[in-house]
Each structure stands twice: as C-alpha cells, then as structure tokens.
Amino acid sequence: MSILGAVAVPHPPIILPEVGRGEEEKISATTNAYKEIARRIVELKPDTIIITSPHSIMYSDYFHISPGEAATGNMAQFRAPQVALAINYDTDFVRKLSTDAMAQGVSAGTLGERNPSLDHGTMIPLRFLQQAGLDFSRVKFLRIGLSGMSAAVHYKFGQIISQVADDLGRKTFFIASGDLSHKLKADGPYGFVEEGPQFDSQVMENLGGADFLKLLTMDNKICNRAAECGLRSFWIMAGALDKKSVRAEKLSYEGTFGVGYGIVWFDIEGDDADRNFAYQLAKFKT
Numbered sequence: 001m002s003i004l005g006a007v008a009v010p011h012p013p014i015i016l017p018e019v020g021r022g023e024e025e026k027i028s029a030t031t032n033a034y035k036e037i038a039r040r041i042v043e044l045k046p047d048t049i050i051i052t053s054p055h056s057i058m059y060s061d062y063f064h065i066s067p068g069e070a071a072t073g074n075m076a077q078f079r080a081p082q083v084a085l086a087i088n089y090d091t092d093f094v095r096k097l098s099t100d101a102m103a104q105g106v107s108a109g110t111l112g113e114r115n116p117s118l119d120h121g122t123m124i125p126l127r128f129l130q131q132a133g134l135d136f137s138r139v140k141f142l143r144i145g146l147s148g149m150s151a152a153v154h155y156k157f158g159q160i161i162s163q164v165a166d167d168l169g170r171k172t173f174f175i176a177s178g179d180l181s182h183k184l185k186a187d188g189p190y191g192f193v194e195e196g197p198q199f200d201s202q203v204m205e206n207l208g209g210a211d212f213l214k215l216l217t218m219d220n221k222i223c224n225r226a227a228e229c230g231l232r233s234f235w236i237m238a239g240a241l242d243k244k245s246v247r248a249e250k251l252s253y254e255g256t257f258g259v260g261y262g263i264v265w266f267d268i269e270g271d272d273a274d275r276n277f278a279y280q281l282a283k284f285k286t
Helices: 023-044 091-103 120-131 151-168 195-208 212-216 220-225 231-240 277-285
Strands: 003-009 048-053 070-075 080-088 140-145 172-177 244-254 261-271
Touching: 003 023, 003 231, 023 120, 023 172, 023 244, 023 261, 048 120, 048 231, 070 120, 080 120, 080 140, 091 140, 091 151, 120 172, 151 172, 151 212, 151 231, 151 277, 172 231, 195 212, 195 220, 195 231, 195 244, 195 261, 212 231, 212 277, 231 277
Parallel strands: 003 172, 048 140, 048 172
Antiparallel strands: 003 261, 070 080, 244 261
C-alpha cells in the first residue's frame, strides 16, 4: 500500500498568526484540525507528499507538475515575508508520472512553468507540517496544479498518481488543498449567493461520507455560482483513493470570513473493488 492516506484542507493565509495578527483566533477550529492532521502525517513518515493546489500553475487542458529539484516560497504578498519555506521535489516520481499520464491519454507534465515559487495553496499545509516537526530534508514533494478538464479526467489522473506510487514503492501521502465556496456571507469579500452554503454542505457531506460518485457528479451550476476553489483538487484525491476502503473523518468546517474552510481526513483500511468510481461515473453518465 503506497498511498498512506489523504486529507482535504483549506489554505487561508489569515490562519497564520504572522498574517492574521489576531484574526486567526476566529477560525480556531480550523487551526486545531490543521495541527492534528499535520501531527498525523508526521507520524506516518511518508517518503513523498503530493500537494494539489488551485493556486499553482493551471491550464485548461493540462495538469502542470512543478519541475526542477527544489522550490522556495514565502508569504510576502500577505505582508509576512518572514514565513518562508523550501522543499525538495521527488524528481523520479515527477518524471514517471509525466510519462505514464501522457501514455494513458492524460495531458500532464512539467511544461509551461510561469512561476517556480511556492503558492499559498501549497505554503499553508507546508507551514503546519513544518511546525509539526516534519523533516523536510528527508521527505520529498510533488506540487500539482489543476485543470479545466472533466471530473473523469481529474479522477483518472489521481488513479495514475496512485499507480506510480505503487510502481516506485513510495510511501505517499496526498494533500488536496482547496477552499470551498467564496460566497457564504453578504459582508464577505465576494458577497453571498444561496448556492454558496449549498455547495459547502454538499461537499462536506460527500467528503465526510467518502461518497466520491456524488462528489464527481455535483451540479455544475451550483459549483460555478458558489465560486468554489478546491473541487478539482478533491477529484484528483478521490482518484488516488480508487478501489480503496477508506474511513473518512470530518475534523472541522468554518465559514467565518465568508469562505468555506473544511478539513476531512481519509484513512485507508484496505482494498475495495466496489469503490471503482471511474466505472461508476461512466455508468452514471450513460
């Protein structure tokens, strides 16, 4: 079993005290859940951690996998340049994932990089892992952007990620970074629409019940109106858990600032051929 587990997390910069300057106390449930999942990940001692981020480089028809040996980033754009991190990439994993994805008809690779710096969708989970004591000199990473392609393609990409982890014998943990709706409150930064709370409720129910078919077939109108951020990240994660028996645990949900922050943890308990959601999605479409 090369995929050790997975977690869906948000990435609000304000959660960091250096950025929030006291405002982070208003989302303490999210902070506490983040600390807990970081502790669990450190205990699992993964070889490789994969982070999918909506704020990495994104193309409509291509999954961008960050190239190179390493990357750095800081929170200067959020007035906290002192929060800085550096990671090493798993170059063997990147190379094989790029090759295998293209061979299986999924457009992915390291082409088209515009900014090598770590984005905040990646930095936030990394910061909690750093504070939990993760040995960044031992663990390697993959940073993967999302695409404009369908749920089925995102799911298939996740399946390929899992297969590459198996082929390389990498103990791999999957972090799906993504906020939920950005339109939960009239006084929030993006205003309110009724689809915002609807979207968050459905995503948290689908993730919390590990019901990936419902996650893959959510109403596009609701998703678009809700100004969602992380759904495609969750689709890839679901694919990485294909045909696995999982136990989902909802650790927190908050919408304090008008943006949905949810944390859901997935333990892998073995194999389950009935959780073949690529097949179920194709059947559903038919």
